[in-house]
Amino acid sequence: MTATTPGALTGIRIVDFSRVLAGPYATMLLSDFGAAVTRLERPNVGDDTRGWGPPWHEGESTYFLALNRNKTSIGFDLTSEADRAMAHEMIAEADVVVENFRPGTMERYGFGYEQLAAENPGLVYCSVSGFGSDGGAHLPGYDLIAQATGGLMSITGHPETGPAKVGVAMVDAITGLHAAMGIQTALIHRLRTGEGQRVEVNLLSSVLASLTNQVSGHIITGNVPGLMGNAHPSVAPYQPLNTADRPLAVAAANDRQFAALCRSLGLPELIDDPRFDTNANRVINCTELVESLETVLRTDTADHWFAVLGDADVPAGPINDIGQAIEFADSLGLSPVVEPSDEPAGTGVAQIRNPIRLSKTPPTYRTNPPKLPTR
Incomplete structure (x- = not known):
């Protein structure tokens, strides 16, 4: 178009x-x-x-x-x-x-x-x-x-x-x-x-x-969530984890992804550990879980682990600055x-770019923003 x-x-x-x-x-x-x-x-x-x-x-x-x-x-x-x-x-x-x-x-x-x-x-x-x-x-x-x-x-x-x-x-x-x-x-x-x-x-x-799930949790149960840093109130691990150079965001949101994460890091023993064998237990014991994961993650770079976890189908990504984020999107063909x-x-x-893609009538970029109007 x-x-x-x-x-x-x-x-x-x-x-x-x-x-x-x-x-x-x-x-x-x-x-x-x-x-x-x-x-x-x-x-x-x-x-x-x-x-x-x-x-x-x-x-x-x-x-x-x-x-x-x-x-x-x-x-x-x-x-x-x-x-x-x-x-x-x-x-x-x-x-x-x-x-x-x-x-x-x-x-x-x-x-x-x-x-x-x-x-x-x-x-x-x-x-x-x-x-x-x-x-x-x-x-x-x-x-x-x-x-x-x-x-x-x-x-x-x-x-x-x-x-x-x-x-x-x-x-x-x-x-x-x-x-x-x-x-x-x-x-x-x-x-x-x-x-x-x-x-x-x-x-x-x-x-x-x-606020979606956070406000729903309050309305339905009366729970008042507080500051959790980069952690998730209901899923673990679902937060940035430290590597050898910069943090890597990891979102192992179900048991299959968690098991794949553990195998990728050479930590298969964590899969059936009673502290981590269900998502609820992983949330409760999140501090101990993060310590175990970071022990291995700190041995190499975020980009290295991004590739390793990507191959294992574990959702993860390095914390990019804005320039890196644009380069990443460009590398994926998103222009x-x-x-x-x-x-x-x-x-x-x-x-x-406008994030909405339409197959018949996509967005167009026609003119620069207007100059300041004067009398």
Whole structure:
């Protein structure tokens, strides 16, 4: 598929009021599949992330560049009557509006869902907030605060050093995924009925949903999980283990994989050891198990054991830095880095590939992120 071939969302027009990560990430994913996204940014200032650096690329924030390919951007001042009139004209012909102002702000300026739906009944209107539009409407939505208040930090980190945040704004990214899914679901409903609707996502609900087994364990049993470092609360061994040079993540999640691991390390006696003969026992006696495994693993490198365990069909992988991770994906034929096809040679901004692969209408990478809009 070339950049000129219609994508699955070609013809869908999105007016994007959102800023920073969750909303722009959602609209970028949709733009990759052909949706026409127009960002409304403050003239001469733009999205907050335009100033978030280093690192920079030719004077532009790589943070902003990561989230805004395949879009156009125009200057927009919410307090300007002329700019509001312009935005209303755009929305009258749009399919989707995305916004992440604090709840109530859009209504105050005439851009609330009910106000816009009266003029465009088929409009899909997505609101992204930190803590919802009710009791948490006054709280600012930042990923760090959502990780803290949503329980993620309470299970991320080591008992010795305390809670830790994930090394990227993961809650924002997950919320962006939920927003994109909600928008597409609403568009399917509109295709069937002609009706638009409001889509609401928030950081707190998204982080709670992403806690999956941990939150399920609490809801059902009352158990409150705590810091376990890199260990798993219900599976062992399922964590990084030390080798001669760098840690190796090992995920022997069932008895067959555990037996293969033990044989690969020359430790067959551990298979029937009553401390380790079932997963439940391995979890209970995880400290002793790790000590036994690392005694052998420390005799050679992570890459060596990655190859050995791979041959034995034991899930494992060295802890790569980001550069190594990209090289690893490239070695597997995943071609993780892409450049826009419609930009002149040598001017394309390299980006990470959209992870969704479609056989008929794959994502395309057409244009660089837009330049800062001015008057």
